[in-house]
Amino acid sequence: MNAQPVRVLLVDDHPVVRRGLRAIIEELPGVAVVGEAGDGVAALAFLDAAADAVEAAADGTPPGRARPDVVLMDLQMGGGMHGVDATRAIAARPTPPAVLILTTYSTDADILAAVEAGATGYLLKDAPPEELAAAVRAAARGETVLAPTVAARLLGRVRAGRPALSPRESEILRLLAEGLANRQISRRLFISEATVKTHLVHIYDKLDVDSRTAAVAAGLAAGLIRPA
Amino acid sequence: MNAQPVRVLLVDDHPVVRRGLRAIIEELPGVAVVGEAGDGVAALAFLDAAADAVEAAADGTPPGRARPDVVLMDLQMGGGMHGVDATRAIAARPTPPAVLILTTYSTDADILAAVEAGATGYLLKDAPPEELAAAVRAAARGETVLAPTVAARLLGRVRAGRPALSPRESEILRLLAEGLANRQISRRLFISEATVKTHLVHIYDKLDVDSRTAAVAAGLAAGLIRPA
């Protein structure tokens, strides 16, 4: 059963992090790193190449360039493709590997987006190596893995009974965070200023604040919007 | 001259990052990692212990627990002490090691604060290993090291002629980002509401915006305030 080791692909734009992950993972028995990628595009290219290689050599699979079972994926990658988009692209493939999100600071919006995109699990980078090891193995078995912190956040959100913002409200909150005035928002969304005000009232209500600036602060704190 | 290797202490709350840094640095000739710390408090404790050890054994310095020449310090560490504070505490010691800031995403405010706190250099985590190696060696020689990206940011800021906010204005901008109204800010700072408004006008002027929310957005974008 342990004849075939779990094959892992690392996707992270920080060389330092890739190096650390490789060091940690390679000392685990039954787990092997088969590749690294610095961004989403490179990750997809690697998967393409691996698929071709498997097709070409139907007999003994070569040690490198092997089709990975688990992809360790960073969100917030500097260059171009966001981790969520990369995850979605990978999950859309014929026989997708498990995608394990591994990120530093998690906004709630990111977690939801990643899960929606097809991620198998969600870990935080400050997790101890043992936790990481267990998560990789679980992901290889097809199980869903949520870091305790992440799970707590999700539960906390549900428990807090925070009524989630509607799609339109989220959109307006985002524009709010860009510093736009009501009229500018109305023009951007092709709706009347009155509608913007109505949405704002609902947003204030749900976030329990009473000004646009406080809504932005609360939205950032709750991870409803990205600072960047 | 190369008899004594450069001794490095790693300070980062992410085990993965520490592992990666250790792997990269330890394969450099003439550089050795003498310790790791998961937060600022642990880093200071390590320096204390190292100082004692040196005092106790005046002859052959033991390989481990040696007083580091360079501290690789992460900013934004989860638990308790911020990297800037840790840097300040280290720089205030009798014979301080060089502190090299190594962080992921750099806000201008962080850079300035770190330099003010006594940091020797500022690197980004997405820097390639070679750059990191060169920086550690330069820091050991007492030189100042700025990552090209960081240097560009600082130059860009100066070139843009952006008049830096006064201390008081920065303070108010921070409170603004928390969503406080003018009256709340005035009470928090024990000044009149009129004064707050005056400061706000100056802030809008300097940031080239015309509303409090836009000022927060601009301040976040320019790295004048921390999202957290």
Next chain:
DNA sequence: GCCGCCATCAACCGTTCGGTGGATTCCGGG
């Protein structure tokens, strides 16, 4: 079918906010 949620729009009113033009004190540089 009805109820609730979402999204859209409107009118009203009081408050806050932004803009302007002053004023004072303190402090440090030329």
Next chain:
DNA sequence: CCCGGAATCCACCGAACGGTTGATGGCGGC
């Protein structure tokens, strides 16, 4: 010594904002 910047304060005004009430239509669940 005088000038400028920073920080403090005041008054006025118009515009933007927040709060309320009310109304319409679509869409999905009970």
